[in-house]
Amino acid sequence: MSTSTPAASAAAATADYLDQRTGIATAIKGFARKIFPDHWSFLLGEIALFSFIILLATGTFLALFFVPSMDEVTYTGPLAAMDGVQMSRAFASTLDLSFEVTGGLLMRQIHHWAALVFMAAIVTHMMRVFFTGAFRKPREINWLVGFTLMVLGLAAGFSGYSLPDDVLSGNGLRITEGITKGVPIIGTYMSYFLFGGEFPGTHIIPRLFTVHILLVPGLILALIGLHLFLVVLHKHTQFPGGGRTEKNVVGYPIFPVYMAKQAGFFLIVFGVLALMGATMTINPVWNYGPYDPSPVSAGAQPDWYMLFLEGALRLTPGFFEVVIAGFTIPLNVIIPAMIVPVALLGPLALYPFIEAWATGDKREHHLADRPRNAPVRTALGVSMLTGFTVLILAGSNDLIATHFHMSINAITWTFRILVFVLPVVTFWATKRICLGLQRKDRELVLHGHETGQIVRFEDGEYIEVHRPLDEQERWIRVQHDPRRPLPLLPAEDARGVRRPGYRSDALRAKVSRFFYADRVEPVTPAELAAAQAHGAHDQLTAGEHDETPAIGSSSPASVHQG
Amino acid sequence: MSDESTEVGLPVDRNRLPERFENPGLPEHHARLTDTDPAAEKRAARIITGLFGLSALGTIGALVAYFAVPPGETVASIRLSTLLIGLGLAVAFGAAGIAAIHWSKALMNDHEKVEYRHPQASDRATREEAVAMLKEGAEDTNLSRRGALKGAMISALALAPLGFAVPLIGSVGGDWNVSKFRHTMWKQGLRLTHDPSGEPIKASDVTVGSAVHVIPDGLSEVEDVLEEKAKAVVLLIRMDPRDLKEADDRKDWSYQGIVAYSKICTHVGCPVALYEQQTHHLLCPCHQSTFDIADGAKVVFGPADRPLPQLPITVDDEGYLVAQSDFHEPIGPSFWERLK
Numbered sequence: 001m002s003t004s005t006p007a008a009s010a011a012a013a014t015a016d017y018l019d020q021r022t023g024i025a026t027a028i029k030g031f032a033r034k035i036f037p038d039h040w041s042f043l044l045g046e047i048a049l050f051s052f053i054i055l056l057a058t059g060t061f062l063a064l065f066f067v068p069s070m071d072e073v074t075y076t077g078p079l080a081a082m083d084g085v086q087m088s089r090a091f092a093s094t095l096d097l098s099f100e101v102t103g104g105l106l107m108r109q110i111h112h113w114a115a116l117v118f119m120a121a122i123v124t125h126m127m128r129v130f131f132t133g134a135f136r137k138p139r140e141i142n143w144l145v146g147f148t149l150m151v152l153g154l155a156a157g158f159s160g161y162s163l164p165d166d167v168l169s170g171n172g173l174r175i176t177e178g179i180t181k182g183v184p185i186i187g188t189y190m191s192y193f194l195f196g197g198e199f200p201g202t203h204i205i206p207r208l209f210t211v212h213i214l215l216v217p218g219l220i221l222a223l224i225g226l227h228l229f230l231v232v233l234h235k236h237t238q239f240p241g242g243g244r245t246e247k248n249v250v251g252y253p254i255f256p257v258y259m260a261k262q263a264g265f266f267l268i269v270f271g272v273l274a275l276m277g278a279t280m281t282i283n284p285v286w287n288y289g290p291y292d293p294s295p296v297s298a299g300a301q302p303d304w305y306m307l308f309l310e311g312a313l314r315l316t317p318g319f320f321e322v323v324i325a326g327f328t329i330p331l332n333v334i335i336p337a338m339i340v341p342v343a344l345l346g347p348l349a350l351y352p353f354i355e356a357w358a359t360g361d362k363r364e365h366h367l368a369d370r371p372r373n374a375p376v377r378t379a380l381g382v383s384m385l386t387g388f389t390v391l392i393l394a395g396s397n398d399l400i401a402t403h404f405h406m407s408i409n410a411i412t413w414t415f416r417i418l419v420f421v422l423p424v425v426t427f428w429a430t431k432r433i434c435l436g437l438q439r440k441d442r443e444l445v446l447h448g449h450e451t452g453q454i455v456r457f458e459d460g461e462y463i464e465v466h467r468p469l470d471e472q473e474r475w476i477r478v479q480h481d482p483r484r485p486l487p488l489l490p491a492e493d494a495r496g497v498r499r500p501g502y503r504s505d506a507l508r509a510k511v512s513r514f515f516y517a518d519r520v521e522p523v524t525p526a527e528l529a530a531a532q533a534h535g536a537h538d539q540l541t542a543g544e545h546d547e548t549p550a551i552g553s554s555s556p557a558s559v560h561q562g
Numbered sequence: 563m564s565d566e567s568t569e570v571g572l573p574v575d576r577n578r579l580p581e582r583f584e585n586p587g588l589p590e591h592h593a594r595l596t597d598t599d600p601a602a603e604k605r606a607a608r609i610i611t612g613l614f615g616l617s618a619l620g621t622i623g624a625l626v627a628y629f630a631v632p633p634g635e636t637v638a639s640i641r642l643s644t645l646l647i648g649l650g651l652a653v654a655f656g657a658a659g660i661a662a663i664h665w666s667k668a669l670m671n672d673h674e675k676v677e678y679r680h681p682q683a684s685d686r687a688t689r690e691e692a693v694a695m696l697k698e699g700a701e702d703t704n705l706s707r708r709g710a711l712k713g714a715m716i717s718a719l720a721l722a723p724l725g726f727a728v729p730l731i732g733s734v735g736g737d738w739n740v741s742k743f744r745h746t747m748w749k750q751g752l753r754l755t756h757d758p759s760g761e762p763i764k765a766s767d768v769t770v771g772s773a774v775h776v777i778p779d780g781l782s783e784v785e786d787v788l789e790e791k792a793k794a795v796v797l798l799i800r801m802d803p804r805d806l807k808e809a810d811d812r813k814d815w816s817y818q819g820i821v822a823y824s825k826i827c828t829h830v831g832c833p834v835a836l837y838e839q840q841t842h843h844l845l846c847p848c849h850q851s852t853f854d855i856a857d858g859a860k861v862v863f864g865p866a867d868r869p870l871p872q873l874p875i876t877v878d879d880e881g882y883l884v885a886q887s888d889f890h891e892p893i894g895p896s897f898w899e900r901l902k
Contacts, residue, residue: 181894197735243587250674267662271655272652279648318864327899
């Protein structure tokens with residue numbers, strides 16, 4: 001290191017000062033050249049992180065002007081359409097910060113767009129982690145941290161959406177109140193707990209404000225810290241490839257490559273959100289007017305991440321409401337608003353533990369799965385996304401009806417059926433597609449690429465010349481471990497004594513068969529040798545079925561016959 | 563498949579082949595154009611410099627927009643100010659971001675490096691040491707034979723938060739008088755008035771087929787206007803009396819084909835607002851519950867289960883519509899003790 005220039009010697013002096021007081025050299029030694037693997041899908045979580053930072057920045061701007069008060073005031077600002085209208089101070093200050101603070105509307109729009117992008121990035125990041133199996137040991141805890149962050153994101157979005165106190169958000173709060181009241185036994189008290197008395201009261205906006213700018217972002221910030229700490233501790237997963245193993249990580253160092261890429265990507269995310277805020281109007285509350293319990297507008301919808309709940313509310317038929325011993329239990333509200341989210345999100349949160357239990361897999365995993373190599377997991381994920389998507393569409397059934405001139409009743413009934421049928425169909429289709437892709441991988445490894453060159457032999461036979469895969473291409477397709485159903489030990493031991501724990505073993509074997517009975521195993525060197533020798537591979541791809549040895553499973557003993 | 567069929571005549575001895583393929587190691591590094599062509603490298607550096615310059619221009623643009631284009635008084639002028647500042651910001655951030663990424667991809671060293679992982683678990687010695695430390699610490703507490711002390715400590719710490727939680731929960735719900743859900747401000751003789759003007763409604767002015775949004779007379783003078791309005795809003799509809807199917811005990815709740823129903827949906831409480839004259843159907847725009855006004859506001863479609871509560875009405879001496887009483891049941895969404 002040279003200290004010849006003034007800048008360099010100043011830097012050296014600063015570094016020395018810091019190190020003597022903090023020992024920062026140790027941290028730099030550990031972090032500066034830490035390796036991260038490169039893949040576009042690893043950037044999805046960063047979009048979430050960066051939009052959160054942008055939310056903090058624009059949110060601070062807004063909080064300097066917003067007044068979280070439900071006191072009634074008369075509007076006197078520049079907006080002619082609202083002149084003299086009675087409104088809450090919250091709504092009036094929202095108009096003021098949009099119309100009288102230069103750049104205020106831009107910040108509001110960037111803030112709202114960033115919130116939508118934040119949730120979208122969290123969901124797609126979660127999909128990436130799910131479909132590549134990046135939640136497996138040792139990352140299960142971090143999966144739960146991420147899951148909690150998603151739920152907190154919903155809370156942040158909902159509490160922020162309600163703050164301007166316009167007609168739309170007010171009706172959203174009224175729906176919240178209606179759902180809260182539906183909770184058995186304590187519903188009415190829970191409603192008073194939220195609203196400080198009867199709806200709407202004067203407390204809900206100040207309370208949501210505290211939730212929105214202190215409690216939820218504080219928790220999100222703390223959990224992001226934990227999330228990233230665990231990422232550093234575990235080191236990032238990487239996709240399989242030549243030289244990449246479970247025991248190493250291949251990529252580029254933080255300094256300088258990722259510092260430049262991350263800073264650049266942050267700036268790009270900010271730039272794109274600024275462009276959206278500049279050009280795309282979002283939540284023009286001045287068109288809706290201040291909250292009043294009487295009016296409502298048709299075609300109103302919550303932000304996208306709440307649409308699945310809205311859709312569930314729209315689909316559940318009324319006759320589920322029951323009265324037992326004089327007490328009313330509105331299951332037509334409880335099912336969509338409380339049971340559906342738990343039923344959709346609960347298994348998602350617990351999935352890493354379910355899969356680990358079903359597979360009996362206790363090893364650490366640092367190589368990402370190609371989704372096709374875990375057909376049942378991939379199919380379960382697609383199935384869940386399908387249910388989620390049907391509910392989102394059902395939350396827009398009125399818009400579908402008016403845009404396509406269709407009967408709202410017919411649309412609602414169609415979605416009521418599809419929400420049960422489509423997830424099953426997509427599960428089956430996805431699983432088949434994954435198995436098909438795995439067969440294609442086997443085919444490529446065994447036969448090589450088609451070249452389009454036809455050759456005629458002396459004896460008149462025509463064949464197409466195939467070009468074998470190079471070893472890097474082949475490795476991608478053969479690197480994964482074959483996964484087989486867990487064998488089930490007999491219920492009784494050699495002396496005919498019933499084995500304790502047989503029941504749970506039997507259940508586990510059943511779940512394990514659900515995961516891995518249908519499977520295509522990677523090509524082994526022996527199979528490739530046989531194929532190259534004289535096309536004997538045709539016998540190797542005899543078929544793949546539940547009760548027969550899977551494709552490529554060369555040892556029949558490894559297949560459990562249930 | 564059987565082993566015989568694949569082994570016959572094979573030139574390779576299968577037993578000597580490994581069970582699995584072996585990792586071929588890192589692929590060969592391909593040089594970029596900027597590594598091999600000095601002109602390309604110079605060009606990349608020029609592009610990056612240019613992008614940073616563009617970013618600075620964007621910032622200048624945003625500042626000029628801030629000072630030169632005030633938001634003005636109209637929605638259009640606000641939009642213009644928003645657009646110009648926003649575009650400046652987008653260029654300032656976006657161009658700098660693209661520059662940084664292009665720099666890292668085109669000019670920075672792109673040789674992949676390898677770092678080794680270590681198992682997450684600590685080694686056996688560390689674990690044993692940790693367990694020993696915990697044991698030692700537990701012994702240092704000198705608690706192992708003092709059950710009463712332990713019990714007292716746990717009880718005290720479990721109780722302590724109550725001093726915080728009870729005041730919080732106790733105060734947060736206001737007066738906790740949830741029976742307010744059962745009543746609205748409607749009472750015998752209270753006039754029905756237009757929402758929001760507060761003008762009373764003459765029965766003779768309501769034409770057949772019309773729907774009127776109604777609030778109780780004197781709503782603006784009460785203390786909790788929004789809370790009372792949230793419960794008391796009513797939709798008034800006049801139809802041909804021959805179209806009206808009425809239950810026997812409700813025959814006198816309407817007046818010459820004029821009926822009044824709570825506007826608050828029995829599903830989750832949105833104001834029900836879309837009235838279709840031909841079918842007498844009333845649709846909630848939030849979740850599409852549909853009520854048949856001609857038939858006691860019964861649910862004909864959607865997620866609501868119960869009919870909208872009916873407000874019994876009549877006319878006073880001057881011919882204005884008035885309520886006979888409050889609603890006979892709680893309005894709005896269902897709750898546990900609704901029927902009690």
